[in-house]
Amino acid sequence: MAKYILKRIAIAVIVLFGITIIDFFIMTLAGNPIEILSGGPRVNMGVLQQRAQNLGLDKPKYIQYFNWLGTVLHGDFGYSYKNYEPVNRMISEHIGPTLILMGTALLLSTLIAAVAGIYSAVHQHKAGDYIIQTIAFLGQSIPGFFLALILIYLFSVKLGVLPSGGMRRLGSAGSGIQWQYMIMPVIVLGFEMAGRNIRYIRSSMLEILNKEYLRTAEAKGIGRFRVINRHALKNALIPIITVLGMEIPNLFGGAVIVEQVFSWPGLGLMTMNAVLQRDYPVIMAVCLISAVVVLASNLVTDVLYAVVDPSVRFE
Amino acid sequence: MQSSIRRYALNDRDKTAERAETEMQESYLKSVVRRFKYHKVGYISFWILAVIAVLAVFAPLIAPYDPDRINAAFSAAPSAKYILGTDQVGRDQFSRLLYGTRVSLLVGVLATLLATVIGVILGLIAGYFGGMIDMVIMRFTDMVMSFPYILLILVAATIFEPGMWNIILILGFVDWPGVARLVRGSVLEIKEADFVHSSQIAGMSRPYILLSDILPNVTAPILVFATSVMAISILDESALSFLGMGVQPPTASLGNMLDGAQSLTILTKMPWLWIPPGVMIILLVICVNFIGDALRDALDPTTIR
Numbered sequence: 001m002a003k004y005i006l007k008r009i010a011i012a013v014i015v016l017f018g019i020t021i022i023d024f025f026i027m028t029l030a031g032n033p034i035e036i037l038s039g040g041p042r043v044n045m046g047v048l049q050q051r052a053q054n055l056g057l058d059k060p061k062y063i064q065y066f067n068w069l070g071t072v073l074h075g076d077f078g079y080s081y082k083n084y085e086p087v088n089r090m091i092s093e094h095i096g097p098t099l100i101l102m103g104t105a106l107l108l109s110t111l112i113a114a115v116a117g118i119y120s121a122v123h124q125h126k127a128g129d130y131i132i133q134t135i136a137f138l139g140q141s142i143p144g145f146f147l148a149l150i151l152i153y154l155f156s157v158k159l160g161v162l163p164s165g166g167m168r169r170l171g172s173a174g175s176g177i178q179w180q181y182m183i184m185p186v187i188v189l190g191f192e193m194a195g196r197n198i199r200y201i202r203s204s205m206l207e208i209l210n211k212e213y214l215r216t217a218e219a220k221g222i223g224r225f226r227v228i229n230r231h232a233l234k235n236a237l238i239p240i241i242t243v244l245g246m247e248i249p250n251l252f253g254g255a256v257i258v259e260q261v262f263s264w265p266g267l268g269l270m271t272m273n274a275v276l277q278r279d280y281p282v283i284m285a286v287c288l289i290s291a292v293v294v295l296a297s298n299l300v301t302d303v304l305y306a307v308v309d310p311s312v313r314f315e
Numbered sequence: 316m317q318s319s320i321r322r323y324a325l326n327d328r329d330k331t332a333e334r335a336e337t338e339m340q341e342s343y344l345k346s347v348v349r350r351f352k353y354h355k356v357g358y359i360s361f362w363i364l365a366v367i368a369v370l371a372v373f374a375p376l377i378a379p380y381d382p383d384r385i386n387a388a389f390s391a392a393p394s395a396k397y398i399l400g401t402d403q404v405g406r407d408q409f410s411r412l413l414y415g416t417r418v419s420l421l422v423g424v425l426a427t428l429l430a431t432v433i434g435v436i437l438g439l440i441a442g443y444f445g446g447m448i449d450m451v452i453m454r455f456t457d458m459v460m461s462f463p464y465i466l467l468i469l470v471a472a473t474i475f476e477p478g479m480w481n482i483i484l485i486l487g488f489v490d491w492p493g494v495a496r497l498v499r500g501s502v503l504e505i506k507e508a509d510f511v512h513s514s515q516i517a518g519m520s521r522p523y524i525l526l527s528d529i530l531p532n533v534t535a536p537i538l539v540f541a542t543s544v545m546a547i548s549i550l551d552e553s554a555l556s557f558l559g560m561g562v563q564p565p566t567a568s569l570g571n572m573l574d575g576a577q578s579l580t581i582l583t584k585m586p587w588l589w590i591p592p593g594v595m596i597i598l599l600v601i602c603v604n605f606i607g608d609a610l611r612d613a614l615d616p617t618t619i620r
Contacts, residue, residue: 011454018458029474141600143550145557146593149576157583253465257554261577272558275469283470287462294461 001306008302012295019291020072024065027284077285082277087285090270097167098259098266100177102251105189106244113194114240117201121209122228132198139195144188144254148261151184165263185262189254196250197243204239208232237308245301249294350613357609360602367599371417378410383565393587400587403575412591415567419599422483422568423549429487430548431541434494435533439525441495442502453499456492464489468551472560479562482555486548497540501533535614542607546600553596569596 049058059067071078077087120132156164163169168178208214209232217227255268263269267286274282352358370377379398380386386397386405393400399408441452459467471485505511506529514524555561556570564571569592575581576589 011457015454015457015461018454019461022458022462026470026474137601137604141546141604142597143553143557143593143600145554146573146596149573149582149589149593153582153586157579249461249463252463256465256469257558260558271466271469275473275560278473283466283473287466287470290463290466291461294463298461 004306005303008299012299016292016295020069020288021065023284023287023291024068025061026287027280028061028064072288077288078281080274080279080282082274082279087281090282091267091285091289094265094267094270096266097177097264098255098268101182101185101258101264101266102189102255104182105186105193105254106247106251108186109190109193110197110240110244110247112190113197113201113243114236116194117198117239118205118233118236120198120202121205124206133202136195136198136202139191139193140199141195142191144192145257145261147191148184148188148258151187152261155184165261167264181262181264185258185264188258188261192254193247193250197247200243201236201239204242205232205236208235211235238305241301241304241308245297248297249290252290347613351609354605354609354612357605357612360605361609363598364602364606367416367595367602368420370413371420374410374413374417378407378413380407380410382406382410382414382567390585390588392585399591400585402588403581408587408591411567411572412569412595415569415572415592416595416599418479418562418566418568419549419552419570419596422479422486422552422562423545423599423603425483426486426490426548426552427541427545429483430490430544431494431537433487434491435498435530435537437491438495438498439502439529442499443506443521443525443529449499452495456495459489460492465551465554468555469558469560472555477555477560477563479566479568482552482561486551490544490548494537494540494544497536498533501536502529505529505532539607539611539614542603542610546603546607549596549599549603569593569599 075088077091079086080090116132116136120129123129151162152164155162162184163181164184165181167181168176209228214227214231217231218224222230252268255266256272257268258264259266259268260272271283271286273279274286351361383406386401386407388397388401389405390401390403393408397407397409399412401407402411437452437456441449467489468485471489472481475481475485511524511528514528519528552561552568553570553573556568557573559571559574561570562568572592573589573596581588
């Protein structure tokens with residue numbers, strides 16, 4: 001078990017190292033920070049050279065890379081090109097709302113997908129199965145932003161029951177997120193994620209239900225309910241863990257679009273603004289952080305597999 | 316349930332025997348077509364998509380107006396003259412919808428093609444040669460997969476000017492890891508098969524074994540996977556264009572036609588400007604997904620039909 005985990009960690013570190021290289025070269029490909037920082041044609045060349053020297057930009061690319069890596073490893077992502085704020089502070093200000101929104105959507109959708117997927121598999125080819133599958137299909141096929149537009153049209157414009165954007169009413173007392181503001185973004189994110197996952201969990205569960213040991217259990221006559229609860233559900237944990245792991249890289253993409261439509265002041269909106277303004281230090285920091293999160297979640301998924309399914313450890 | 320299991324088992328055996336009989340008499344392709352037709356929804360989706368594709372391809376002949384031409388009426392509601400109305404600058408919405416579908420389909424098809432080609436090549440190489448080559452390719456695949464998808468596309472779109480051709484390239488270069496993993500997995504399985512060993516013993520060259528022995532056997536899963544890549548590509552193009560980072564106006568795409576709906580007046584007062592492109596996206600994606608489903612059943616020799 002320890003060996004298995006160590007191997008996974010080693011692979012994650014290698015991949016992370018590769019990602020920092022890609023990250024850095026995308027940034028240099030994007031252009032010289034001096035040009036971007038100074039802007040405009042009327043700049044003294046001498047001053048520019050001095051600044052380039054101060055920033056170490058006269059050195060070869062690979063030395064620049066290691067310098068940059070050094071500062072990043074110290075947790076310093078530099079300054080935004082646009083408002084000269086430290087990137088660290090910008091991220092820590094915006095990460096909270098995103099985590100709350102994404103966490104809620106992820107938990108709810110996984111719960112719904114697990115229940116619906118298992119129900120669907122147990123009641124294969126019955127009405128409930130077809131209804132669930134159709135809903136899942138729609139979830140997979142409707143673009144999130146279009147669903148968001150429809151929801152805003154219905155609930156904010158026509159019915160006027162839910163706010164169309166932001167995370168709290170302007171001028172209201174206190175701070176933090178007001179729950180009414182979370183409903184529509186969570187629905188949009190959750191519908192998409194659940195749609196993707198229901199079908200996966202359903203087909204995995206069907207495979208499990210057809211396994212010999214379940215037929216044996218059934219043949220022993222302990223009853224269908226106990227067969228499913230005792231023996232099948234434990235094994236359904238594996239596809240559920242897979243689904244959770246698969247969703248984490250997608251979460252960020254969903255955040256960009258949903259936060260844009262609902263003006264949710266989180267990382268996604270911040271990143272979208274950074275993209276529009278070509279604010280590369282911010283973009284690269286977000287890329288790196290999300291890559292770390294993805295790798296970490298992959299690692300946790302792999303370890304959880306080994307915990308849930310002992311046969312994985314000996315591969 | 317116990318009895319039902321037994322019944323299923325019996326049915327399975329009967330049907331398998333029946334199927335074996337019918338299959339002896341028909342070619343593989345014919346049986347695939349027959350099983351594809353059996354999936355009713357998939358079959359209908361195929362025809363709907365075919366009709367949309369024909370409309371899109373022949374858009375220049377069908378569209379009543381030039382999609383970029385500015386007509387007299389601004390933001391006009393649908394009428395006999397303009398079937399779907401006109402947009403804020405007076406362009407005919409129906410013509411733009413046709414041209415937009417054309418662009419979105421083109422992006423979907425080409426991006427899928429590109430991703431599949433890259434994925435197949437890398438997957439074949441990684442799976443067949445194994446060892447260090449496999450390790451390097453698969454770690455690179457992990458790296459691409461660890462970047463949040465949309466973020467990678469957005470970053471790429473800021474470095475290269477957004478536009479239709481760049482979107483195709485970007486989506487193609489982002490979508491391949493899934494294909495590569497799938498192909499690698501299948502190759503690992505197939506390369507231990509007897510017929511591959513016999514080719515090796517017969518002294519066939521590696522390219523021959525890869526292309527003639529192994530590739531045909533992984534075509535079916537690739538085809539099924541490619542449909543899901545296409546659905547995702549269409550969705551991503553629309554999302555990117557919606558965010559303003561995709562196909563650039565005045566060229567119409569389904570996504571950038573929806574972009575205007577972020578303004579409240581359009582959202583509330585001019586539904587003809589945002590509902591048709593949205594519905595078209597959903598229709599395309601649903602059709603592609605159902606076709607993928609039907610293909611999965613049709614190409615899988617173990618399905619009982």
